[in-house]
Amino acid sequence: MSFKIEHRIGVRAPPETVWEILSDLQGWSAWNPLYTSVDGALKIGAKLSVNLVIPGNPPEVITPVILDWVPHMQLAWRLKAVGGLVKTLRYMEIEPLADGAASVFSHGESFEGLAADFMPKALRKQIKQGFIMMSQALQTEAHRRMGVELTEG
Numbered sequence: 001m002s003f004k005i006e007h008r009i010g011v012r013a014p015p016e017t018v019w020e021i022l023s024d025l026q027g028w029s030a031w032n033p034l035y036t037s038v039d040g041a042l043k044i045g046a047k048l049s050v051n052l053v054i055p056g057n058p059p060e061v062i063t064p065v066i067l068d069w070v071p072h073m074q075l076a077w078r079l080k081a082v083g084g085l086v087k088t089l090r091y092m093e094i095e096p097l098a099d100g101a102a103s104v105f106s107h108g109e110s111f112e113g114l115a116a117d118f119m120p121k122a123l124r125k126q127i128k129q130g131f132i133m134m135s136q137a138l139q140t141e142a143h144r145r146m147g148v149e150l151t152e153g
Helices: 015-024 025-030 121-146
Strands: 002-009 035-039 048-052 060-062 065-070 072-079 088-094 103-112
Touching: 002 121, 015 088, 015 103, 015 121, 025 035, 103 121
Parallel strands: none
Antiparallel strands: 002 103, 035 048, 048 060, 065 072, 072 088, 088 103
């Protein structure tokens, strides 16, 4: 069996600005609460070393392999965990809105493999919370770069 965890958020910045933030892997440490550091190059087939901080869990280093990237549109990687018993596909996508001045940032991860069914529901919720935190942090960084002020409410 397989399952997905996803999150989407609107960003008042064009896809180019969102991509500038997303494609600067080494810059993630300045804004990204889920992936607090990344070593490696944005290149298909490249192996990354990523410090993953899922809320409520100790930090861990993961080593995904980049499957695909398209400027201003998407980044995807594959990860094998638990000795290959869990395989994930992690994707981050940028959709332009009609006016070109705003975007939707969507990201998620599909989990499959023999051990995927046994992932505790609490961990799934923590991963979702990490995705929400990353979305909000990317939105905040894009708005900062665009000079957009956020209002509560």
